[in-house]
Amino acid sequence: MKCTILLHSATGNTRLVAEFASRRLSEAGHQCVLHDVVADPEPPDCSQVDLLGVACPTNYFGQSRVMQQFLDRMPPMPEPEDRPPRLAFQLGTCGGDPGAHFVTQAEQLQRIGWLTLGARTVSFPDSWPPHRAIVKPLSFTAAIGHALGAKLAPLRALLSLPYPDIHQPTHRTVSRLGRFINRVSRRAAVRDHLAAQSPEDLARDRPRALVHLGRAMTLEKIRHATDIRIDAQRCTRCGTCVDQCPSGCLTREDDQSVPRVGTTCVGCWACYQHCPSDAISGWHAPAVLGRYNGPTPATIEAFNAKWLD
Ligand SMILES: Cc1cc2nc3c(=O)[nH]c(=O)nc-3n(C[C@H](O)[C@H](O)[C@H](O)COP(=O)(O)O)c2cc1C
Structure with missing residues (x-):
């Protein structure tokens, strides 16, 4: 199977996720190309692509507008009658919640002839500048966050708002991502377009208010x-x-x-x-205080570990 993953990453989180996905697909015997939409703003020829991946960060509760503008430039796929619609998957990274990210991206992909088989986000709570700038001064409370996070594991995503350190990706996150890639590629290999998720399906998984907020961010x-x-x-x-x-x-x-x-x-x-x-x-983020220097060595190691599955 031929796969192309379109990638936008400003600080390296999404690159880590997309490179992992690309390796996974290659290990499964597929041909996979990563296309960095900033380094090469010209849309690639996808006429022979069986599975398209779209990987970008969540910005302002929507997909990054760099990716949105790139997808706007992608030519629509021709629709020969004897061929089912083409299949895609979405990868995102965010600080807390992707809001309308996957919903509007699925709509956009659908308009140009790609159906979304599934979407997966990986949370890096420590990486949103205004959040870092506001929360960093509270970092002396990190020990409390870790104690609460250990006791209340299901609430970890919520707790990561005041305590960003406690919800960084782990080996388990990466294993789940690996299983997602396997599932999507198996479905794409048999052209199982009935397994595709509509934008409405994707919206159902998310808090409605945040989907509205993402849509409202012009x-x-x-x-x-x-x-x-x-x-x-x-x-x-x-x-x-x-x-x-x-x-x-x-x-x-x-x-x-x-x-x-x-x-x-x-x-x-x-x-x-x-x-x-x-x-x-920038907004609520003085220089220095909110800067994110990219994934930590521990996170990079989690995405590159060999024994995963
Ligand atoms: C301008 C900006 C806006 C962001 N908006 C959101 C947001 O609405 N929701 C969220 O969960 N994370 C948000 N984040 C966090 C990013 O999604 C997160 O840092 C992402 O992993 C960055 O990916 P990258 O390293 O590949 O650029 C935002 C980050 C930036 C820089």
Whole structure:
């Protein structure tokens, strides 16, 4: 089977998940290609693809708008009558809840001829800048969080709001993800399009208020809530933010000028996360305090362990 996974990842969490999925599919004998939508913004030719994966972070209770804009550019698949619809799966990473992420992405995929076989999110609660900035000062209470998390395991996702450390992915999370990939690929191999989930099915799994919230987050609101500012005093003119910006929103006249923030921001915060001189701040997130440096070595190890299953 030929598989392509479209990938957007600003700080590395989703890349870890997508690379794991890609390895899983290859180990099962399938041909799998990862397509980074920022490095290569041109949609790939999917005419021979049997299973399409879409992997991106949740941003503002929806799929990352980088991925949304990429899927908008994907040409619709032709629909020959003798062939059932094509099959896809969705992978996401989030800090707490994906909201409308999988629902709107399934709708978008359906419009271009792909049915969603299933969707899976992996939670990295320690990685959302405003959350980090607000919660970090409370980190002295981490011991309480761990004690509560051990006693009240089913409430761990909720408890990770005040105590982000206690709900990081573990070997068990990764095993579950592996089983999800196996299930999806088995169904795709026999073209079991009856097993596909509609956007309504995917919405049923999520708190309704958060799905509404995700749908309500227009680009205009996202830009307002992102509010990227660059401190000219701290900026070293290294150009990292300009290179990292996937939407061409940051520009500069020459190597010596401070980048200007334009109007095409999609709210991914990649500039904030990658600025090496802590010169960028955003909504409720002063420079430094909310920065996420990517998955920890323990998390990377969990995704790369050999003995899983
Ligand atoms: C701008 C921004 C908005 C986010 N919005 C949400 C959100 O609405 N819900 C959520 O659970 N996590 C949210 N997060 C957390 C990300 O989904 C999480 O950090 C993700 O794993 C990042 O993936 P990446 O490392 O592949 O970029 C947000 C993160 C950023 C930077």
